[in-house]
Amino acid sequence: MSESAVYPINPPAAHRIADDAEALRVAAQVAAVLQEHAAERDRHREVPAEIVDLYSNSGLWGITVPKEYGGAQVSCAVLAQVIAIISAADPSLGQIPQNHYCLLEDIRLQGTPAQQAHFFELVLQGHRFANALSETGGKNVQDIQTTIRRYGDGYVINGRKGYCTGSLYAHWLAVLALDEEQKGQLAFVERGTRGLVIVDDWDSIGQRTTSSGTVLAEDLQVAPFNLFPTYRSYESPTLAGPFAQLTTAAIDAGIARAALRDTVEFVRQFARPWIDAGVDKASEDPLTIIQIGALEIRLEAAEALLERAGWALDAARPAPDEDNVALASLAVAKAKVLTTEIAIEASNKLFELGGTRSTLKKHNFDRHWRNARVHTLHDPVRWKYHVVGNWLLNGVKPPRHDWS
Known part of the structure; x- marks a missing residue:
């Protein structure tokens, strides 16, 4: 064991x-x-x-x-x-x-x-609660090999999970497994249960303290009361997908805000103006001012779309159906495009506007770019463009899964 x-x-x-x-x-x-x-x-x-x-x-x-x-x-x-x-x-x-x-x-x-x-x-x-949902060895994110089978009065789970965010800090782990009919079941398992193993092996360049490592289920026994038929969340219209995407986009918005905050502070205090600007402070450099203004405008646009996406979910929640769930997914897709792009742009611009001294290890400003680059890989934003365009051109509703 x-x-x-x-x-x-x-x-x-x-x-x-x-x-x-x-x-x-x-x-x-x-x-x-x-x-x-x-x-x-x-x-x-x-x-x-x-x-x-x-x-x-x-x-x-x-x-x-x-x-x-x-x-x-x-x-x-x-x-x-x-x-x-x-x-x-x-x-x-x-x-x-x-x-x-x-x-x-x-x-x-x-x-x-x-x-x-x-x-x-x-x-x-x-x-x-932390997740043990994804797996790292399959052909795509929906290729799940972890199994759940009947065992006495309950069930037993076997499998290996990856990207288990928060697992090290959790009181409970929710383990996704496929039953005999290949349907997804979600089992809530208390930390310390025999057969539940948390491996602190997250080694990414960014989001370094999320504890998004490995969880093993080794003949892990689960009571029927702790089992949820999660597959049903996508058999009919629900907000499970857009809800998950909304929370992901919000993290990227936060990363962008952190990068811009540190950029403004560093430019004010430490950056030097370019010689051709003819000014005494970097904060008075007209080209720097323009760049800061552009970042703030794009970030506020991303935050506005994020808020609007939240409203779309709130409007759909009382009676979700094919149409309003699709509209919620589209609203979140639009927000996720902008939050992704501004997180990467703002964390990159920090160094351009801060200058060489902003790259010193003591500031650890590279964490913003590392965090943005890693977290925005959660699911490919290029497919968000496709979702929106396919809806506008062909009336095709977004797919129903955790990433839409």
Whole structure:
């Protein structure tokens, strides 16, 4: 039996956030703490347990729990804003609950009332969920080899998972496996369960502290109560796909905002103007001013489309159907194009406008580009252009899956 990676997992003690306005206030407060040592956490690839605990105990991880189960049930537009605020402080920590929110959506869509009451209460207490969904060896992202089979009164899972964001910090892991009919089942497994192995082997150049490594299921036993028929989320129109994409785009918006923030501060304090500008400060260099203005305009456009995409999900949620789910997917696709492109552009422009001294290791500004380059690989944005164009030209609705 393999050994799991060790990380201090403390009993949760979460505050319960009441509404949208409080969620935004708390997000700003938490972001101020997370931003303070974000560069050092990236440099050393370490996140102290008290930082993760502060984040989840703030109540932000429970803000999507429905009101009937005691949650704030914030709007999708506000959720996107919360994720962007946190990600502007530390996008790795902004990403670790991204799949947590998506897993809560799975529970909302496919859980029985008893399952919803149980797992939503755990979340409100401060339990952190992480995913064990993707696999790295298949021909594409939907090629799943992990199996779930009946075993006595329950089930047993065997397989190897990759890109398991937040796994090192989680109280619970949600493992995706295929049953005998090749249908996707989602099993919630408590950390420490025999046969659940967390491997801290994430070695990417960016998003270095997301703990997006490997999870092994080795004869992992699961009770029927902990099983959700996730395949049903795509048999009929639901917001599972656009919801997941919205949370991803929000992280990229945060990365862009962080890069632009550090660019402005560095240009003001340390950059030198070009000799032909005839000015004393880089902040007075007219070509630099133009570039900063262009970045801000494009970032605000991306943030506006992100907010509009959230509104589209909010409008569709009461009664999702083929048409309004398609419109939500299209709105998110448009936002994701701009958040992807501005994250990469802003993190690159930092060095152009900051000059050579901005590349010094002590600033660790390259983390912005590394984070943007890695996270925007989540799914190819070129296909977002295709989705939008195919809708406009041919009336073809976006596909229904986790990436649309």
